[in-house]
Amino acid sequence: MKAVRVPKEYAEEVRKFVEKIKAKDKGRLIVQRGDYIEIPVYNGFEDYFSEFEDYFSDYDVIEQEKPLFAKKYDLFEILKKDVPEGLHDSIPKRYKLIGDIILIKIPEELEKYKEHVGEVLLNMHSRCKSVWLDRGKKGMLRKPEIELIAGEGSETIHRENGCFFKLDVTKVMFSPGNLAERMRMGRIVNDGEVVVDMFAGIGYFSIPMAVHSSPKKIYSIELNPDSYHFLIENMRLNAVRTIIPILGDSMYVTPEGIADRVVMGHISCHEFLPVAIRALKEGGAIHYHESTPEAVLNRPVERIKRAVEAEGREVDIKDIRKVKHYSPGVLHIVVDFFVY
Ligand SMILES: C[S@@+](CC[C@H](N)C(=O)[O-])C[C@H]1O[C@@H](n2cnc3c(N)ncnc32)[C@H](O)[C@@H]1O
Incomplete structure (x- = not known):
């Protein structure tokens, strides 16, 4: 340039x-x-x-060695000068900032420009150290599939809502789009509650709950040792003492009959509903997440009702909320309900 x-x-x-x-x-x-x-x-x-x-x-x-980009000129405005006109519609309009790391999805037809996209982003965000091409997440453990396209370094500390989240973007996921839900969870816990977080990850929900509320205990269960490692780091970074971390499969290690509140923060966890219900005390609450196609928006509530009935208990559906658009035609939904 x-x-x-x-x-x-x-x-x-x-x-x-x-x-x-x-x-x-x-x-x-x-x-x-x-x-x-x-x-x-x-x-x-x-x-x-x-x-x-x-x-x-x-x-x-x-x-020019270190150009400074005008903020109002977004990535599209900068890249359209370097990418043939026929590909302009494919230029990404969004990307994620996690701590000092940038993650971006690039369509296949633009992949040959990936290093250039990376350099442009690094120049636009001078405080960032690396840019990674985001190819999605794989399997139940939601492992990221990503590739370095500019700069270096994969470990970062993301700060939001008064909490610190340390993570390695090559090992564990982080969804900036779930911020509102993380903030909501941080303030929903009543004093002295016992909480079970069945898919704790690096502490996405457990950390804000422990930082912003006063629970008695949070059992934070995580199956992936990499995520568990960062969960422990994040407990230390945020100086929280109410979290009891458990490395294991929540299908088998979730305690029974002790929880005022259970968080089911995995978008594909309906098979765990019976275990979550059994963890609850009478009148306890569950926050159930699901990626739901728009064509079957009542599916999460139907699944919940079936599972509660099968346990011989009663349900009170309190709220159904959209967390975000998960993919075209698919929503990330969270349902809050009480079980009696
Ligand atoms: C996708 S993350 C949660 C993301 C979170 N909702 C957010 O706000 O970004 C789900 C976590 O559940 C963990 N997990 C998957 N299956 C599990 C199981 N059977 N028991 C415990 N943890 C599990 C994954 O390793 C992952 O860390």
Whole structure:
């Protein structure tokens, strides 16, 4: 990416001129480096504006080392200059910031530009250290399938809602889109409650509950040793003492008859409903997550009713909420219900 490098005292005049001839790259900011000012110009501008060759011969036209991007110019605006027009519709409009790491999904047809996309993102977010291509999550353990495309480093500390989440993006997932639900869970627990978090991960729900509420105990069950490792780290980082971490399969290790509240924070966990119900005391609450196609939106409630009835107990459905769009035509739903 090119810039005209001019001594400070000439910068204003050159900026006006560059803008007048429409050579200024509006996607980047003018920056000062030492006694010089770098005015960003479009790549190849010299070819188009050869008539102004004399004017620019007094200054250096440089390859800019650390461009600063104008915030209002998003990734799309920057990339569309480098990607053929036929592929513009495929340029990603969104990406995730987890601590100082960026995760982005790139459609197959744009994969050959992945390193460039990575560099552009690193330049846009100078506090970030690496960019990873996100190919989704695999299996019940929700293991990330990702590839490094710029910078280096996979471990980070994500701060949100007064909590710290340490994680390695190559080993465990993190969904920034579930923020509202993590905040809600942090404030839903009544004083002195016993909570069971059946799919605790790195403490997505357990940590905010322990930080923002006053439970008696939170049994946080996690099957994946990598996630369990970070759960322990996060207990330490957040200085919480009410979490009892359990490494194991919640199908077999969930305690019975002790919980005021059970969190079922896995989008595919309906088979665990009987175990969750048995963990509850009379009148206890469950927060049940499910990825549900829009065509069968009553499926989660039907599953809950069937499971509660099979346990010979009664259900009171309290709330059905959308956490986020999971994929086209599929919602991530959470149902709050009480069991008597
Ligand atoms: C997808 S994460 C939860 C994400 C969370 N809802 C959020 O806000 O981002 C679910 C966790 O459940 C764990 N898990 C899967 N099956 C399990 C089981 N049978 N017992 C305990 N943990 C399990 C996975 O390893 C993963 O860490």
